[in-house]
Amino acid sequence: MQNEEAIIQQLVEKFSLLKDKLHVPRAKRIVSDFLTREEFEQVLPYVREEMGFYRASHVLGTDEGEDLGFIYLLTNDEGIIFALKEKAPKSNPKISSLSGEYPSLEFHERELVSLFGAEVEGLPKGPPYPLPDGWPEGNYPMRKEWNQEYFDPHTMTYNPPAETQKKEAEKSD
Amino acid sequence: MTEYNRVVIPIGPQHPSLKEPACFTVTLEGEKIVDAVIGIGYNHRGIEKACESRYYTQIIYLLERVCGICSHTHTTAFCQGVEELAGVEIPRRAAFIRVLVAEIERLHSHLLWLGVAAHEIGFDTMFMYTWRDREAVLDILAELGGNRVNYSINTIGGVRRDIDDSLKQDILKMVDALEEQVKYYRELARSETTLAARLAGVGKLSREDALKYGAVGPVIRASGVDFDIRKVDPYAVYGEIPFKVVTDTHADVFGRTVVRVLEMLESIEIIRYCLENMPDGEITAKAPRRIPAGEVISRTEAPRGEDIHYIRSNGTEIPDRVRVRAPSEANWHAMKQMLLGQYLADVPITIAAIDPCFSCTDRAIAVNSGRETELMDWPRLRQYSVDWYKKRGIDVSSVKMPERRSYF
Numbered sequence: 001m002q003n004e005e006a007i008i009q010q011l012v013e014k015f016s017l018l019k020d021k022l023h024v025p026r027a028k029r030i031v032s033d034f035l036t037r038e039e040f041e042q043v044l045p046y047v048r049e050e051m052g053f054y055r056a057s058h059v060l061g062t063d064e065g066e067d068l069g070f071i072y073l074l075t076n077d078e079g080i081i082f083a084l085k086e087k088a089p090k091s092n093p094k095i096s097s098l099s100g101e102y103p104s105l106e107f108h109e110r111e112l113v114s115l116f117g118a119e120v121e122g123l124p125k126g127p128p129y130p131l132p133d134g135w136p137e138g139n140y141p142m143r144k145e146w147n148q149e150y151f152d153p154h155t156m157t158y159n160p161p162a163e164t165q166k167k168e169a170e171k172s173d
Numbered sequence: 174m175t176e177y178n179r180v181v182i183p184i185g186p187q188h189p190s191l192k193e194p195a196c197f198t199v200t201l202e203g204e205k206i207v208d209a210v211i212g213i214g215y216n217h218r219g220i221e222k223a224c225e226s227r228y229y230t231q232i233i234y235l236l237e238r239v240c241g242i243c244s245h246t247h248t249t250a251f252c253q254g255v256e257e258l259a260g261v262e263i264p265r266r267a268a269f270i271r272v273l274v275a276e277i278e279r280l281h282s283h284l285l286w287l288g289v290a291a292h293e294i295g296f297d298t299m300f301m302y303t304w305r306d307r308e309a310v311l312d313i314l315a316e317l318g319g320n321r322v323n324y325s326i327n328t329i330g331g332v333r334r335d336i337d338d339s340l341k342q343d344i345l346k347m348v349d350a351l352e353e354q355v356k357y358y359r360e361l362a363r364s365e366t367t368l369a370a371r372l373a374g375v376g377k378l379s380r381e382d383a384l385k386y387g388a389v390g391p392v393i394r395a396s397g398v399d400f401d402i403r404k405v406d407p408y409a410v411y412g413e414i415p416f417k418v419v420t421d422t423h424a425d426v427f428g429r430t431v432v433r434v435l436e437m438l439e440s441i442e443i444i445r446y447c448l449e450n451m452p453d454g455e456i457t458a459k460a461p462r463r464i465p466a467g468e469v470i471s472r473t474e475a476p477r478g479e480d481i482h483y484i485r486s487n488g489t490e491i492p493d494r495v496r497v498r499a500p501s502e503a504n505w506h507a508m509k510q511m512l513l514g515q516y517l518a519d520v521p522i523t524i525a526a527i528d529p530c531f532s533c534t535d536r537a538i539a540v541n542s543g544r545e546t547e548l549m550d551w552p553r554l555r556q557y558s559v560d561w562y563k564k565r566g567i568d569v570s571s572v573k574m575p576e577r578r579s580y581f
Contacts, residue, residue, distance in 0.1 A: 057498060058481060058483075058498040060483055062485070079405030103385060104385075104387025108502075126210065127210065127214075129213065130213070141222055148219070
């Protein structure tokens with residue numbers, strides 16, 4: 001039977017880039033540090049095909065300042081959750097859709113698009129989720145800089161004070 | 174049949190066969206479904222953003238309102254996650270109470286489902302039986318926490334309500350009576366041919382597809398997979414309680430019915446075990462207001478399946494990120510597979526069979542009232558009701574109310 005430490009050891013032997021980047025905070029949990037898109041895509045097929053993490057419970061987004069974080073919760077038959085993390089800069093928030101390998105991630109990936117502004121390449125066409133129709137473009141409410149106080153649900157417009165707007169514009173420049 | 178003969182029918186977001194808003198756009202060839210698009214999100218009200226501006230203690234009550242049916246499981250997942258981050262070990266009595274309430278909650282949730290499913294197939298006698306039985310369970314929850322659905326048992330560090338001997342006796346009486354009823358439903362499932370004829374072969378989901386599409390709870394267990402967080406990753410005191418993970422191999426709505434009915438019998442045994450083995454002692458441990466920086470993935474087995482909470486602390490009194498992956502959210506992906514090849518008339522029961530909770534899927538938001546709150550016991554609540562009607566010219570004070578409930 002594989003256990004958490006043995007899984008980590010096998011992965012580190014296979015991928016030196018994972019050295020010191022995998023942790024076991026408690027039984028049934030393996031957590032990685034954030035990997036770049038290239039690193040993530042290099043590791044994932046092996047984790048899925050060879051290590052038995054063929055089920056995906058979830059992918060959640062996080063705001064990491066200049067970057068967006070994506071935490072994939074993968075599960076094997078022993079019920080171990082492997083939190084494999086990927087990040088992408090907010091200026092170019094592109095990740096690949098995993099809904100082909102893990103169909104259970106489709107709605108969650110749509111959420112990354114609507115709530116965080118991620119660009120999920122290869123995500124099948126479908127209705128946006130979960131924001132309502134008429135939601136203003138370019139508004140990603142789960143990003144830390146988005147403040148609900150400036151959002152008017154009646155007109156569906158986001159109206160930050162001029163100062164905030166200027167700062168945001170400077171940042172994106 | 175060519176594409177020209179196909180008919181597209183939108184079912185929802187408001188539709189007589191749906192209890193909550195969702196839109197299922199099905200493409201038909203004759204009466205058979207050849208494609209389905211699932212549109213959800215109508216209940217999204219931004220709970221996760223709200224969590225990022227509230228204290229941990231406030232969030233318990235916010236997350237309790239993610240779901241009006243399995244409210245306890247969400248607060249359990251959240252509280253045990255925060256306790257793990259803070260290094261707080263809850264008293265054993267509190268852990269027993271958490272499990273006890275979780276299983277009572279499973280009873281009322283499964284009875285609710287059984288009633289809805291019976292109604293969807295036109296078996297309204299069973300609907301009325303099960304909802305009558307559910308009332309007894311809700312009465313116990315109301316006596317325990319003061320409310321029928323959001324009973325606010327959990328807090329960070331333990332639980333807020335203790336079980337006294339009188340309540341213990343009431344719970345035992347309730348489960349004794351309920352056990353007889355559930356056994357009757359089990360017999361019904363085995364011997365009532367109309368039930369099997371209506372449910373067997375409907376909403377098929379193979380074991381492979383259940384795993385591939387990430388199904389959880391009774392849905393995956395009815396496809397033959399013994400995946401139950403209470404066994405796979407035990408929390409509270411589940412690790413020491415003897416119980417069986419119920420599975421079935423029918424892989425259809427009939428199988429999901431059997432699993433839920435048999436799970437109720439297991440829940441009754443767990444409740445008895447908790448009441449017999451619950452140690453005396455404290456029910457809360459002191460927890461810090463500021464939670465040490467870190468992240469945690471906490472999970473519980475809700476009545477609908479695996480409930481996952483991701484919590485990240487930045488070392489303050491307010492979390493940096495909270496994410497709730499409710500079980501209904503996981504089961505939607507398999508829905509399309511269940512619908513394909515089915516008849517249009519089977520859509521309502523197929524959807525109902527995953528026991529969907531749209532609020533769980535989309536997550537809700539807190540209500541700011543600003544009012545002071547007070548705890549009312551039953552006599553005070555009764556008096557409040559009498560006074561309320563009296564002001565409107567109706568005198569109900571002569572209506573006799575039983576001191577203790579009679580079961581069935």
